[in-house]
Amino acid sequence: MTNKLVDFIKHKGIVWKPALAAALSWELAEWAGSKHPYLAPLTVILAIQATVDKSIQFAWQRVLGTVAGVLFTVLLAPYIGLNGWSIGLLLLIGALVVSWLKLEHAMMVQVALSILLVIYFQAKMPAYPFDRIRDTLIGAVVALAIQLLIFPPDTVAKARKKMARFADHLSQHFATAALWVREGCPSAQAHALQTKLQALFLELHQATTELEKAEQSLRYNPLGAKKRTVLHQLKQQMQQLRSGYANLADMIRVCTKWAGTGLLARDNQRLWADHFHALGELVKQWDKERDHPEGPRPVIKDFALEIKAPAHMENQYPLALYMNAEQVIQDFQSSSSRP
Secondary structure (H helix, E strand, O other), X not given: OHHHHHHHHHHOHHXXXXXXXXXXXXXXXXXXXXXXXXXXXXXXXXXXXXXXXXXXXXXXXXXXXXXXXXXXXXXXXXXXXXXXXXXXXXXXXXXXXXXXXXXXXXXXXXXXXXXXXXXXXOOOOXXXXXXHHHHHHHHXXXXXXXXXXXXXXXXHHHHHHHHHHXXXXXXXXXXXXXXXXXXXXXXXXXXXXXXXXXXXXXXXXXXXXXXXXXXXXXHOOOOOHHHHXXXXXXXXHHHHHHHHHHHHHHHHHHXXXXXXXXXXXXXXXXXXXXXXHHHHHHHHHHHHHHHOOOOOOOHHHHHHHOOOOOOXXXXXXXXXXXXXXXXXXXXXXXXXXXX
């Protein structure tokens, strides 16, 4: 029970953090003398996002947009009164200013909300404009403090999982290509192989995007020094995975052309099927060593290291394949960059 509670606190911050921050911000707003304390938890609910960088981005947009909208409305509202046309005019002017400054759409929304609410409430509640600025600032500060200092979102772990999934599928695709080569690279199966390769590319893109998100979040995390070291190692490993994918795609392309010439002999089919299989096992072992560096090193890895081009080879197809294979070996034979 205790372990489940700890896991919930660590990994489900998006569930409990808004509630805690909303309660604290309300109390702080009341303590500061606000007559509209709900504005502070409102900012909290909007500001706490799934990642640190998104939370910071929304918080400052909320604060800046609120301040700009309140000041703009307080200065102009006394001269134009309150009606539909005056509201529309102020919203139009505010939107034009935000657009002229080339700010994001989210900023325009915050400015518009402040204009609308301030022009309506300030005549009935003179303290509303000041309360809105102060309480918004309180809510933003509380939201960011809790998001940054209490179990910040672990975007690095998510990126690592994406990379592990891609590495596993890359290894499987080498094995699938090995079976295809053993059968002589039939064109009827080439399309299915390419479709799987395209799906693999999408996974690579997703893993890269997740890594970029983790980097952005850690940029603003004052307590993320250790995770930044891990992230640096993951970025190095991502380069290896990208290279592995590129070489696999190139090897499949070369095999397709070689088979198309009608010169791909049975002995070469068996040889390169074994090589593809060995390279796939190499990638699988590399992925295991990232998490278990002290684990056993299987014999298949030594076999993969023996893939070298014979001297004086003239056939362009096997020569190109050996170049790709040797690059895969160079990329994955060392796991020195383990997080």
